Amino acid sequence: MPTIDTLEWAMLETLIYGILVGAAIFSAIQSLRADSLLRSAIWLAGVSVLLSIVFYLLGAYQVAVIELSVGAGLVTVLFVFAISVAGDEGIGERSLVPKPLAWGLVIFSGLLLIYFILPIKAPLSTISKTSLTAVFWEDRGLDLLVQIVLIYSGVLGLVGILAEAKAPLQQSMVDEVAAERERALQEMEQTVVPEVDSPI
Amino acid sequence: MTLPVWAWIIVLPLITSPLIYFIGHLGKSRGVFAQRTALLAFAATWAAFVLAAQDLQHNGISKLMVGSISLKFDGLSLLLAMIALVLGSFVVIFSGHYLADEEGQEKYYAMLMAMIGVMIGLGCTNDLFNLWIWFEAMAVTSYLLVAFYKDLPTSLEAGIKYLVQSAAGSTLVLLAIGLVVAETGALNLDEIRQTAESSPALMAAGILFVIGYGVKTALVPLHTWLPDAHSQAPSGISAMLSGIVIEAGLIAMLRSLSALSGVTTLWGPLLMSFGILNMVVGNLMAFGQAQVKRMLAYSSLVHVGYMLIGLGIAFSMRDVIGAQGGFFHMFNHGLMKGLAFLAAGSMLYTLHISKGDHRPLLFDDLAGAAKRYPWAALTLSIALLSLAGLPPLAGFMSKWQIFVAGVDTHNGWIIAVVAFAALNSVFSLTYYAPLVNTVYRCEPSAIVLSGKRLPVVMKLPLVLMALGIIAIGIWPSLMNWLTEPAGTALLAGLGG
Amino acid sequence: MNISPLNICLLGVIGLVAAGFYGLLTTRNLIKVVIMLQILVKAAVLGLITAGNISGQLYVTQSMAITVIVADTIVAVIGMAFAIQIRRQVGTLDTNELSSLRG
């Protein structure tokens, strides 16, 4: 059996990375092109999944897990929830910024960024010996503390923004929902009525 | 673990914030309870601040290692803490009446307190990534405050714009941090400065820092969220945003850039160019505004411009006077703009909000306001004239110090920039002065005549801040204890 | 150019940032704007992990990445809360109709 020598392995590795990263970018593009918000959110989850594989390959196992659970899981659930509350109105209209301009600027700055950042120095192999747990909980414990403050204020903000709305504006929502239900009922009637008349 | 005394300035607001929230939930009058608790918390924080300031003066910069993250309390931290506490205290006193009829006051005070703690923390950190997380926490605390009137479409609109732009900016900062880590492997700012060598990637990182933090600092053309957020937020928060939040962004930017100071000599000129752009655009946008708070918001751009010129000089020339001038102006701007927003807010309160009306305050609404509200009118005028840089008010002295630094370089270009800045200062009179004239008309407008009485508690912060502005204007060295350490701290950060 | 995995990851960062910003520039739906912000964040996380691999500080950058993921999830949640509240109060998610503050 032919053994895979190191060079070929390196090429294969590069190929795998290329496919994964390419797929992630593709997924991101699909996410922005998707007509429905739900699909867009699912493509975003796709980006997360692909990236978490990349993280795993890069040796960041814990981040891979968290990205998979938080990025692909929790955030997607939240998005689905938000979309179900806010409604999946497809805004397929013309973009406000002319698309060629947006394209041009994004490509232009992307290329310049590539010029400045790539190629990078050869990777170092000196990975510090302590464990992630030590780094995360002890070395960078302060980040964690600030993060708690951030979560606290985020929750407070969420509660603050979504606190029960005042009557008049909510009424419109209620009306809207009622009208929606009315319309659905009518549709149902229209479809159901012929069945009653059926010979069976 | 025993905390140094300065750490309490960070810890106290952060631990009292949930306390305020819970105490605010007790009893019926949530707002009053929350406000009183916040005032107590401020008193405690002030005590810690005084001790910390004395400690800094006698024992010099003190450092604290939390794990591998280093914190230090230097002049810059002191400056940021001072502005945050001064403005915060006045805003809390002011907001008692202003928000009396609103729901969710306990959240307001709790968030305000948390924001102050977070900002002070931001000033103390000496770690690149830790800086970002403080910065992000500051943003998160401010979102609710900006969109406090969560039932008003305009307020929500301002809030979402602010959120999206801030978040986009903060990811750019993350990219920059990634680049710095990739190149230097360090996160400690001093370490980065020692190891950073000039490389394209680090230059790109610097630019990403400027753009990323620049969104919060309202560099033109990243400023577009600012006029909306500043004009739609409750006036106390407008004062905070303009007086300290954008400055906190600036300090974050300076800290990060100073770590990269060895990479290129470009940062100084870059900051100065942004300064010029900010002055021109801010002035032209403020000119012709009909809404008072929107005009004041645009004028913040102009004043960030002055600071950037002073700090840019400090960056390019390793000049301590420029840094001091920039920070002096930062402090004065906090006072002046805070006063302007609070004074305008007090008028907004009596003329509109106390009647349950959330219309914006227009120039014309204030016609003849001096007759019924002499103190609000006088303090508003003082704030405006100080912003325009007229002596004997604080704004003149800090601009002067920046100009001194500029001319001291003996560099023709920088002297031209100074002259141009002075020209902009003159131009700014074209929108400040008419407001002063309007306020002092003899015939009050119908709105002014139907306005409510202005509570004494609301006048108090106005008068105190106005006195501060005059005192600094007449005795500019009054603030040296604050600006000198800040200037030296920046230069130390530059490795000079 | 040396096509190593890490360089590909960097290209991926830039590609994702470009896609995210292109989305922010062109989409008019607020929830989609928040989705685009998430793409930007993912790019940043990838950037951090790559940087950790480059500099040999993988644990530190992993720790940072976890913080970033959590922090920006909070931001996304608040963004969604804004979107929901705007849908309730204004009745639309279209950025074009949310432009009453101008000039």
Place this chain on the structure above:
Amino acid sequence: MAAILVLLTIGLPWIGALLVLLTGNERPKLQHAVASIISVAAGISAVVLLWFTSDQPVLSIPMGSVFGVFTFVPDALGVLLAVIANVVGCLAVIFSIDYMKGNEQLGRYYALVMFFIGAMAGLGISGSLLLMFFFWEITAFCSYALISFDNDDPKAVAAGIKALIITQLGGIGLLVGALIINSYVGSYQISAFLTKAETLPFNVLVLLAFGFLAAAIAKSAQVPLHTWLPDAMEAPTPVSALIHAATMVNAGVYLVARFFPAFEDVPGWTTSVLVVGMISALLGALMALVAADLKRALAYSTISQLGYMFFAVGVGAVFASQFHLLSHAIFKALLFLCAGAVIPAVGTRDMRQMGGLRKTMPFVFTVFVIGSLALVGLPIANGFFSKELILEEGLMHGPMWAYIGMLLGVGLTALYVSRMVFMVFYGESHGEKPIHDGLFWMRVSLTALSIGVFTTWLLAGVLSDLMAQTLPFHGVHAIGTFELAKEIILAPATWISIAVIVLGIGIWILREPLAGIKNLLRPVARIIENGLGFEQLNQGIINGTKNLSAALHLTQTGQLNWNILGIVGMLSALFALLFIGV
């Protein structure tokens, strides 16, 4: 003692301002009393300061870091300015007791006037450039606030802001100059600069010289930055008398005189000062000749007279310029206050609506003629001596063409003053009968100033003596009053100019036969009346700025996507710059 006097001279009016404000508009009588008593006290302290002149700082307050030391140097040049400010100031305040009676915002009025008086005194006495700029700006602010005192009148508001902006624009010259001096000399002290001026690099000195000149031109309303002064006549008349005739506008002359020793040798500088002065003297006189509004005519006349002072500095006659400054302050304040008595009495500012007031307002007529005598330069009014001194110095030290120009100005002055006196006081009455002939407090200050017109020239000797003693750099020679008077009376220049004056008055008397020439000059008059095109230039700049601002407002679309474009756009712009630069 001197230090206390300095503090009193500046501080008393400021304390008075605060007291008047605190008194409140509900008690107008007390406000009048407080204002006048304190301003009189300040006037006395300024006069007493004359005995304590010194070329050394009497009061130094270190301000730390970059603000240097705030010093007060009561030398003759400065004290003269302070005395004029406080004395004319207290007379203007006394005049206001009647003039401002019944005004609702008395507190603001008196507070601003007294704040101004203190600042003007401070401007003269300060020995530090920063301090000087500090006071310089305060005077500009007070001038603005008082011009637009009647904020309900959009014309007044516009005039106030215009005055503020034009003087501030000029002020940039002084600001940058002060900064440069500090940076090269290492101190803000004026004396330090005058000592070391020669050691400064040449181009820096040139920059300074012309920067200061720009500031002086704007402040003293010299051509081409004069357009704010006629508009400033929207101010209450005592304010016009105090700020826009007697004191603040002199600050420009004071500035060029103060720094004359430093810039004397900068090529072209003295000539520029001289030319600015001459052009302003001539154009001011021409414009005064065609103005229909009494106060505007007086304002143009101020521009013209300030032109004489500039001319004097330009030919190196610092003493003559200051002497004329003193005379002009007295007689122009007198004329303005007369106008302040006439205008409310007849209810109009238009001279065409006046006439025949000689009989109905005999007292005001008398004092107005006294002021006119001085303005025209007839003996033995103070204006005669000071103006003749300037002309004599001009003949001796200046170029011939400039002298002839100034002489022409003298003739024009005679002409427009005759026209003014005639239109207001002689001929047929065109309007309502005046309701009074100067109220009591008005008469008090008018009388005091009239006495001043005949007596202040006696101070020439003292003044020259003090200046010689306390101005080490200016090279002023002490000369006795009567010696000076004799010299002036015997000088040929005097006789030439008296002839020209007579000629000017003669032209006015013979205006009917000369009507043809008048018609010929009509188009010229129209151009002059429109402010010689400077007004259009101002408007053009304002409109351009407005359009630019309106265009920029469009960029704030309020749409999130465009906002993001700002971020991406700046990102690519900066990267592109870096790409090109590196």
